[in-house]
Amino acid sequence: MRPFRYEVAADAAAAMDLLAQEPGAMFLGGGTNLVDLMKLGVHAPDVLVDVSRLPFDEVMRVQDGGLRVGAAVRNSTLAVHPVVRADYPVLSQALLAGASPQLRNAATVGGNLLQRTRCLYFQDVGKPCNKRRPGSGCPARTGVHRDLAVLGASDHCIATHPSDMAVALAALDAEVHCVTPDGTRALPVTEFHRLPEDAPERDTVLRHGELITAVELPPPVPGVRSAYRKVRDRASYAFALVSVAAELGVREGRVAHVRLALGGVAAKPWRARVAEEELRGAPATEEAFGRAAEAELRLARPLSGNAYKVPLARRLITAVLADLAASASGTNGADGTDDADPPETR
Missing domain, CATH: 3.30.43.10 (Uridine Diphospho-n-acetylenolpyruvylglucosamine Reductase, domain 2)
Structure with a gap:
């Protein structure tokens, strides 16, 4: 020891x-x-x-109508918070889809953002790994990579980020607030995590000694529905093969608002900005959702063992957006959430 x-x-x-x-x-x-x-x-x-x-364990409204979540808030507390369930259902669903109840009772919001990849080679100190020991190589590229990245990977690393919560935060345009030796700073959660590029050992843009104090969510957009859906090997306590966090607003049959993020496909929560751009003003139809998913996934560079993730992600994006569009038309619950089994038992 x-x-x-x-x-x-x-x-x-x-x-x-x-x-x-x-x-x-x-x-x-x-x-x-x-x-x-x-x-x-x-x-x-x-x-x-x-x-x-530290006193970072509160969830409170902020002046603009958004929500400030302290970094020490437990995942289980945030998942069932009444404001989160009512105004940010995508976040509640993502938290409930993660880990087990026992782990959610212990895990904090700040720690969730900072958790590291579950790549087998990263966790085995007897194997080379550029993320653990830069310059040693990435055996996952020619080895076991079924669960690893198809978007934003590099020759140096194809690991994926494991967080469900962070995917929802990316779709919500959340901000991460930190204290630093020089004061404070805030940055979009979409810029908090890094793609591997030529420095895979760096997961985030935090410097040594910087401390996350809170995550801030923008005010909810009126009339917008949101959802998180996760495909995994087991019904619970498993990391995402592919996950989708989405917000959708429909007006007169067309997409008036959309935010979309993917999990299980990259070293960070993948904000699907190409798909979003394709969808703005487009018909809120399954065909349009499928075309937007195709456009986003043209960026994918899968390997032989994880190529299945590309069609899986396309189908999942299409299905989640189609369900949200149907919900916006009044075919689901009044609050826009799915009234079927909760994510933990799905």
């Missing part, structure tokens, strides 16, 4: 000071990912700085 020091931060400034003094220190939230990686030997921090008790 490799020894490490454990510190409980009194406040955000103290937490950042501890990391500034210790290049080998890491923040600890719920620990549902980091502790596993320590057991596997992927991470070996000299110091763990516990930030789970």
Whole structure:
């Protein structure tokens, strides 16, 4: 066992000071990912700085009508929050589709954003991995890559980001708020995670010592429906092969508003901006949704073992948008959510 020091931060400034003094220190939230990686030997921090008790555990309305979610809010709390269920159902559904109830009770919003890939080669310290040891290679490209990326991958890495919550946040145009040694900053969640390019070891744009304090959601758009759907190998407690988070607003039979993000297909939540552009003003029909999905997926560069993800993503995008369009026409529940089984049992 490799020894490490454990510190409980009194406040955000103290937490950042501890990391500034210790290049080998890491923040600890719920620990549902980091502790596993320590057991596997992927991470070996000299110091763990516990930030789970900092006062970032509130969910509150902000002045413009949006919602501010503290980084220490537990996933289970956020999933059932009445405002989230009413105004941001896509986020509630994504959270309920992730992990198990026990893990959701421990996992925090900030930690969820920072969780690392479940690529088999990344988690096996006996194998090369550019994300774990830059320059060592990516054996997944010629090895086991069934679950890995078809969009935004590079020759250096084809890992996927595992979060369900982050996909919903990308579709919602959420912002990540951080404190830094120089003050504070906020950035769109779509710019928070990185594609691998030639530096796959960097998952996010955070610098050492920066601390997530909150995620902020914009005000809900009147008349817009949203949903999250996830295809996985098991009915629960499995990562996405492909997932879709979508918002759709229809006016006079045409798409008046659309936001679309994909999970399980890239190293970050994939905002489907090509499909969105194709759909704005287009007829709200299954044919139009399929064409938009095709346009987005022309960017895909699958390998032999994960090529199935491309048609799967096309069908899933089309189905989710078609269901939302039907809901907007009044064929589903009045709140635009699916009244069938909840995502955890689907």
